Amino acid sequence: MKIGVADTTFSRVNMGAVAVDELKRHASIAIERSTVPGIKDLPVACKKLFDERRCDLVMALGMPGGKEKDRLCAHEASQGLILCQLMTNRHIIEVFVHEDEAADDSELAWLAEQRTREHAVNAVKLLARPGDLIKEAGSGQRQGFPDAGPARR
Numbered sequence: 001m002k003i004g005v006a007d008t009t010f011s012r013v014n015m016g017a018v019a020v021d022e023l024k025r026h027a028s029i030a031i032e033r034s035t036v037p038g039i040k041d042l043p044v045a046c047k048k049l050f051d052e053r054r055c056d057l058v059m060a061l062g063m064p065g066g067k068e069k070d071r072l073c074a075h076e077a078s079q080g081l082i083l084c085q086l087m088t089n090r091h092i093i094e095v096f097v098h099e100d101e102a103a104d105d106s107e108l109a110w111l112a113e114q115r116t117r118e119h120a121v122n123a124v125k126l127l128a129r130p131g132d133l134i135k136e137a138g139s140g141q142r143q144g145f146p147d148a149g150p151a152r153r
Helices: 015-026 039-051 068-088 105-128 130-136
Strands: 002-008 030-036 057-062 092-096
Touching: 002 015, 002 039, 002 105, 015 030, 015 057, 015 105, 030 039, 039 057, 039 068, 057 068, 057 105, 068 092, 092 105, 105 130
Parallel strands: 002 030, 002 057, 057 092
Antiparallel strands: none
16 A cells, blocks of 8 residues: 655645654555645646556645635646546545635644644545545544534434
């Protein structure tokens, strides 16, 4: 089993290092890391992690800015990541933290770390323990912020 971690220099938090740390806490697996300039570079980084480094699953980590142009770039990157998943028949766990999700730098750093760690755990579950995800189905899980919980009748 091998998990790839693709992150960016544009991010204001070293999300790649956080992901690697959390992955090592939850599984004894090989990890490959690739860092690219921005989020629109992530799809090809993920494809290369699959094709050239033989990863079984990849985490794509990025931090789009808070402007409308940044939202458009994040959407384009997401479309590329989805296309990469379909081309490779492998999962990419997209972990984007938009700068405007937080009130200040402290909250932004906390959110980036928390969301990255929670998604790293999801990556391990998806690859090594899919039954754990089945047990969590419909439970309103959220990454970074408090879970929403299941809807009640």
